Amino acid sequence: MPPAGRCRSRVAHVVGEWTAKQGHVAAGLGLTLVPALAAGSMRPDVRLLRVLDTGGPARAVYAASVRGRHPTPAAAAFLAALREAAARIPR
Numbered sequence: 001m002p003p004a005g006r007c008r009s010r011v012a013h014v015v016g017e018w019t020a021k022q023g024h025v026a027a028g029l030g031l032t033l034v035p036a037l038a039a040g041s042m043r044p045d046v047r048l049l050r051v052l053d054t055g056g057p058a059r060a061v062y063a064a065s066v067r068g069r070h071p072t073p074a075a076a077a078f079l080a081a082l083r084e085a086a087a088r089i090p091r
Contacts, residue, residue, distance in 0.1 A: 022046055061086070
């Protein structure tokens, strides 16, 4: 049995498309996690609830580039800007 205040999830649907996820939530078919960057583009009939789970796993985010090539100056600047922005996100 799960700890008090928690319940076991039952996965009945797996949806990959972002708009479909919102539609499933709006139809009352379940919940989905929403990254902070997507919070501003939610449907008006979907409510966001803040989740704070300090014991939860961190989300790793990667930048993809062509293997075997050095980043161009523009790509290197972009990566630096991404790393700087990521460093400002509260943990």
